[in-house]
Amino acid sequence: MVFLLCSLFLFAGGGLCAVLAGRGKRASIIGAVFALLASLAGLIPAVRAIAARILAQPAVFYLDLGALPIGRALFRLDALSAFFLVPIFLLAGLCAIYGVGYLARVHDSDPGRRHLGVQWLFFNLLAAGLVLMIVAADAFLFLLAWEIMSLAPFFLISLHDEELKVRTASWIYLVAAHLGALCLLALFALLAARSGGSLAFADFETAKIMAGDLGGALGGTGVMFVLAVLGFGAKAGLMPLHVWMPETYPAPPSHVAAFMAGAMVNAGVYGLFRCLEFFGPPELWWAYLLIVLGAFSALLGILLALIQNDIKRSLAYSSVENMGIVHLAAGFGLYAAVAGSHGLSILCFAAGLLHLFNHSLYKALLFLSAGSVRSRTGTAELSRLGGLQKRMPVVGCCFALGAASITALPPFNGFAGEFFLYVSLATGGSQGDFAGLIYWVGLAVLAAVGGFTLLCFTRLYGLAFLGEPRSEAARQSGPVSFLERLPQLALCLLCLAAAFAAPWLASVITSFVVPELGFSAQVFRPADIAPVQLLTSVNSVFLVFLLLLGGLVLLRSLLLRGRPVKNSPTWDCGYAVPSARMQYSGGSFSQPASHFMRALLGGQAHLPEIRDYFPAGARAYLSFPDRIKEGFFRPLFLICLGVANWCKRLQHGRVNGYILYMLLVLVALLAWKVGGHD
Amino acid sequence: MPVSLPLFSLSPWVQAILGLILILNLGLLAAERQQICIRLLALQGAAISFLPLVMEWDVAAWTLFALTLAFLFIKGIALPHMLRRAHRSLPASAPVPPYLGYTRSILAGLLGFAFALWLAVSMPTPANPLFLALFAPAFGTILTGLLLIVTRRKALTQIMGYLVMENGIFLLGIPLVRGDTYWLELTVMLDIWVGIFVMVLAVYHLNRAVHTTDVDRINSLRD
Incomplete structure (x- = not known):
């Protein structure tokens, strides 16, 4: 667990150092070296946790760093989290190396236009958030890490923010990530209510055994399961919550896209699998x-x-x-x-x-x-x-x-x-x-x-x-x-x-x-x-x-050795002017x-109508x-926009009106609280 | 449930002053011209200033006199004077009817007072009977002030609304005075004093900058 903490600190510290190093390529090198070191440090506990499990040693590691404002800084590393950590660390290191090369060229094409240090800060934060989320054993810490992990890509995606597509993509991402996080907030609130206010994952698990019918009062575990599928499914890109993915992945630098597609989507699956432990017997x-x-x-x-x-x-x-x-x-x-x-x-x-x-x-x-x-x-x-x-x-x-x-x-x-x-x-x-x-x-x-x-x-x-x-x-x-x-x-x-x-x-x-996975641990x-x-x-x-x-292949090259080999064009049926446009x-x-x-x-299909005997230009x-996006989400968000626009009327800029709102609220509150006494 | 407000347990002087304040509330709601409003406000301020004298606070007689004089000076003379100066510095303009119209303003003021009375009788009985006695007039005055702010179109009349509201708050604070706690009233008043000062300055500068104090037209400044 010490190495895991080291890794988290290296990610965070590396990000800060990169920002301090400024806009240039130096920030890239610092950020990437720290990310690489953090990945190597993080791989040790992840591999160790799995190895310990294989060697039948105690394989669940705990770490308690004391109380947070809400909840506790509780870490737990078991085989499941270690299994999810391995690809994260592998990809964080490799994508960081790629990022140095990629961002160097971005920098050379327009020196000083983009702040590379900030890019590395958010890349490292994304990785740190992911790791923290996977080892968190407390709902508050989990949600905190989830938020870090969800927010960081917004800044990474918007690197090429001069393109409209990129700006749209980062907004779509931000909205999707927060709608998902909203479901998770509700999910953990329900879980905490069931466990008597405790936010520790261990209490969620014990509460599932004791809950019995109590869960029914809160809509049952079914509601929790649906919330989990919505919240985590949005991150994993499960249809119909996938709409952000095709917009978002093409926008950021490739090493970020690769990290998001390879490691961040796993977060959704991890969350769902982890929460299955809390729900009790599946239906x-x-x-x-x-x-x-x-x-x-x-x-x-x-x-x-x-x-x-x-x-x-x-x-x-x-x-x-x-x-x-x-x-x-x-x-x-x-x-x-x-x-x-x-x-x-x-x-x-x-x-x-x-x-x-x-x-x-x-x-x-x-x-x-x-x-x-x-x-x-x-x-x-x-x-x-x-x-x-x-x-x-x-x-x-x-x-x-x-x-x-x-x-x-x-x-x-x-x-x-x-x-x-x-x-x-x-x-x-x-x-x-x-x-x-x-x-x-x-x-x-x-x-x-x-x-x-x-x-x-x-x-x-x-x-x-x-x-x-x-x-x-x-x-x-x-x-x-x-x-x-x-x-x-x-x-x-x-x-x-x-x-x-x-x-x-x-x-x-x-x-x-x-x-x-708690529920299938039987024989x-x-x-x-x-x-x-x-x-x-x-x-x-x-x-x-x-x-x-x-x-x-080896045999072929052996046989061809010492004989002349000639390259010639593909047989083109005798057509004289083949062009690249004639390909599939x-x-x-x-x-x-x-x-x-x-x-x-x-x-x-938009096909041209051909009427004349002789061909003319046509397209x-x-x-x-995407039918789900166009048929479901676009109308839904248009309705939301309509409602939001209507609400703007409340904010008309007239002080009289604002004081009227206060007056109405005051009168209503007094009538309700004081008048309801007798 | 038979309800009796201990309003009538007050001394006739206090009753008279409270009555005057309520009538002036209605007058303020009905007044069309700003000069009349300022005069009514000065009268209300002066009436309120005499309350410490007739409320029989257990403070030394000279303190009472000093307080009354201070209140009278600020509420009855200084603030109205500031408002009058501000009014004079603004260009003369025809009075604009409030958003609600005069008749409906008065009706709303009456409704507000009725609401305050209803609140007073349905409130859990406070330990201090004086509070209950003064609550309805005080709250009615606060509502009148708010009504003035909400319905009037001229910035200066809205400022007067704040002053009326302050008078209500002053009334509400009176039962709380025990011994030397009259500083509470002074601090509230000082607060309003600074507030009004700033507002009058703002109106003055606003008028110089955009040549109107009509809030409808000031609205066009927002983004």
Whole structure:
């Protein structure tokens, strides 16, 4: 725990030092070095907590720093929080390295325009807030950390505040984050009311046992569960609370986006899982709620990702999809727990957590690669990219690896979590009775999502990195700097390591992390761990396959050695003037899929009407507005705006009126308090 | 429940002064021209100034006289004089009717006094019977002051509203005076004195800057 405190202080102190170091590149270096040190210091207790659990030593560490104005500064580190801390520290360090390179170029392009020290302050605060939130064992401390963690990205997003899009994005983020925090405030108030005013998490847990019917007076644990899903789901980007994500992720510098997408979204899942401990025995409809929301997010998320023109927007929707899968797994975990099959429940939760862990790694990798693309070409729009593999081979390979991981191709690391979930669902479905049917539905959704993911990332990689450049900027782009390349390569290595360590990771999560979720800590038979062995064998087969492939490549280069190799253009059917515009575009690539799923997506095709015999200039385009945003949130906020505007009339600037308000309130209060006496 | 306000247990002098104050409240609400308002206000201030003398406070006689003289000077002479000077320095303008109209202003004032009476009878009985006796007139005067502030369009009349309100607060403070605690009244008055001073200055400068003291038109200055 000492190291954890050191890490928190290093984050906070580093941020302050960076601000003191001023606007320039020196602030970058100071901020990043501190973030790196803090990450290294923080990894020690996180790994130790898990190792202690594996070695069957006491593995829950407490620290009490005394009373806060409200609540206490209580820290608690167990296997679950340690599991969430690992990706945070990994990504904080790596994204910081990337940030030095990225911000240096931002600084060089317009020296002094942007305050790099402030950027680092908020980056470090974001990381510190996340860590603090995960180890907090007191509601007030938790909410405090949540607020720090929610507020810091606002300042990070608005780095390029001269662009309207960026300003809008930061406002949308701020509103979404605070609406979520509002739900959490209500949630913890209810929990505190149930535990007799205590804000300590330990008391929440004991209160759940004693509460019994008392919970019913406050609307029952059901209300709390819904509040938790709303509050934490908004952070995780669960549909229909995802609308901030596609707006926000493309706006900030890439290392911030990567950190948010890789580490910050996990906060939502962590919060929900942690709170499940406080609610007492789960009910069936909770499971249904999570399953429906998860399936909905996964399917609609990936479909929307499929049709975006902006790489980062597409990645943001893919985050919605992945969070959907995690919640789907959690939903089935709850479903199995309610049905009494605890082994299956643990497997489902483990699948969700494994997927979450892997998602952190490859999503950060993809965002960093996409950031390199944007910083080199000045755009992240697919319609202006192309042919980048030859121009920035390292970034291209990193993106390819990330894409292969996220599409859950074996043996890459995305495969492990989804495979685990497939096996769990199949196990549940093969129970035979009617209750098993829902597992098969989940399996079908997961399979569909898997297919669309493959299509989506083939599209992203293919359009951005293969073919011919679609714009001059893409043609002119070149390789990226060492500082930007290093974190990407490191993340590639981590992805590969996670892929090959997947069976081990899975067994650690199944045996040590998931049992921390209070409600499913019952018996877990070693026989239930069969999927882990299955995973090992699948991975070994694909490892052999990869080795064979590598051997073939090696063989080819051996055979070609000493022989002349000539490059020539692709066969073009004899057409004389091929141009880059004749390639597949983003819209045309995804058109079959989006047409097939038009009932869900509801896109509009704007096609030109051709009347003449001879072709003239015409434009055709497809638009897919986010239906939840346009159909639900926009009208809702318009109503809010209307009400707020109406309320402005109360503030008319006439002193007479204001005194009249006071007079009315005074008379009403007196009449109520004094007059009500007899 | 039969209710008797111990209003009539007061000495006839006190009753007379309280009655005069209430009538002047209505007069202020009805007055159209600012000069008349200032005169009525001066009269109300003077009437109130005699209260310490007739309330039989247990302080030395010379203190009472000194207090009465001080109140009379400030409420009856100095403040009205300031207001009159401010009024003269402003350009002459036709009186504007209040937002509520004169008749309805008077009715609202009466309603306010009725509300104060109702409050007085339905309040939990205070330990000090004098407080109960003075509550209704005092609170009625405060409400009249507030009504003046709310309904009048000219800044100067609104300031007079503050003064009427202060007179009400003064009345409310009278029962609290025990021995040497009359400084309470003095401090309240000093407060208002500074307040009015600043307000009159503000109105004067406002008029020089924007050539109006009509609050409707001053509103256009807001953002």
